[in-house]
């Protein structure tokens with residue numbers, strides 16, 4: 001079902017996901033904030049980076065391995081934290097983590113996941129990182145940090161671009177808030193889209209219905225209910241000062257996700273981060289903020305090799321990954337690219353997304369005359385500082 005000729009690229013997985021999911025769930029994955037300007041820009045800007053191949057060079061095999069914070073990965077991309085994956089497919093986070101491990105790469109689990117962090121770690125043979133929001137407050141986050149440490153997560157990813165949930169207008173129109181109330185009367189105007197997707201509905205009900213958040217355990221109340229996310233984010237905003245106590249609680253690596261400027265990159269280093277992710281949350285938070293590829297050179301320059309720079313946003317092809325690495329990213333995170341696969345077909349869909357990007361990478365390296373990810377250099381693309389690269 002996810003093989004050729006039906007599925008040739010990530011966009012084909014997106015189409016399958018759209019067919020399987022209720023509109024509210026598909027748009028939750030696919031959509032961005034407000035006018036979706038940044039969402040579109042994240043993808044569009046890759047079109048303006050042109051390659052400079054070394055032709056007449058034979059590269060019989062291509063080495064895709066890279067090392068990120070001391071861990072060797074078979075691929076130069078990791079699976080980004082994607083909240084609520086359990087809504088896309090039964091046991092979604094467990095399923096995605098398993099496929100990441102099978103492909104030799106790492107999975108990053110969102111705080112807002114529907115599966116227990118211990119179960120997700122146990123499902124993968126690869127590295128797992130835990131993405132932290134302070135939802136529920138410092139005590140609740142501390143419990144999650146301790147659990148993640150005990151379960152064997154090797155890095156903590158602190159997301160700093162979400163002091164409030166972005167306005168995703170598609171979600172409002174589709175009745176996400178109303179559907180989360182579990183009140184039949186409130187839900188009624190929006191349930192039609194769900195009844196039209198019986199396959200998805202059967203899986204959803206078989207998996208226990210609307211998930212709660214088992215890694216956000218509120219004292220005396222248990223797992224945080226789905227409907228409480230927005231309020232929880234606003235009540236527990238991460239600030240730079242939090243990095244100090246997070247570092248005391250967590251003995252592994254810390255990565256700050258959501259850096260877009262040289263100023264924030266420098267502060268992250270001063271606060272002891274081991275890495276940063278140049279990210280605008282896939283255009284889901286501040287609309288009108290720079291596309292991430294455009295922000296990458298500024299951050300790479302400010303970091304100046306002191307810590308590792310990762311990148312995400314808009315990756316839909318292996319050639320996008322190569323462009324980001326040429327511009328200084330150590331590796332990239334993919335978000336929607338695998339989420340579409342998960343939503344389209346569960347584990348085989350995630351595996352297909354990974355395979356599409358893997359074969360893209362090998363083909364593109366060969367066409368560039370470059371034997372490995374570690375040999376990529378700025379010289380393989382047009383000068384990143386030229387105005388021609390990023391026209392307005």
Ligand SMILES: Cc1cc2nc3c(=O)[nH]c(=O)nc-3n(C[C@H](O)[C@H](O)[C@H](O)COP(=O)(O)O)c2cc1C
Nearest residue numbers: 029080081082083110159281282312313314335336
């Ligand atoms: C449906 C969805 C849910 C997300 N949830 C989270 C999250 O819980 N925490 C987080 O740090 N980032 C979250 N992100 C952002 C991703 O980690 C990543 O930054 C983004 O998807 C990259 O852009 P891309 O989707 O174009 O690859 C989410 C993204 C999507 C699409």
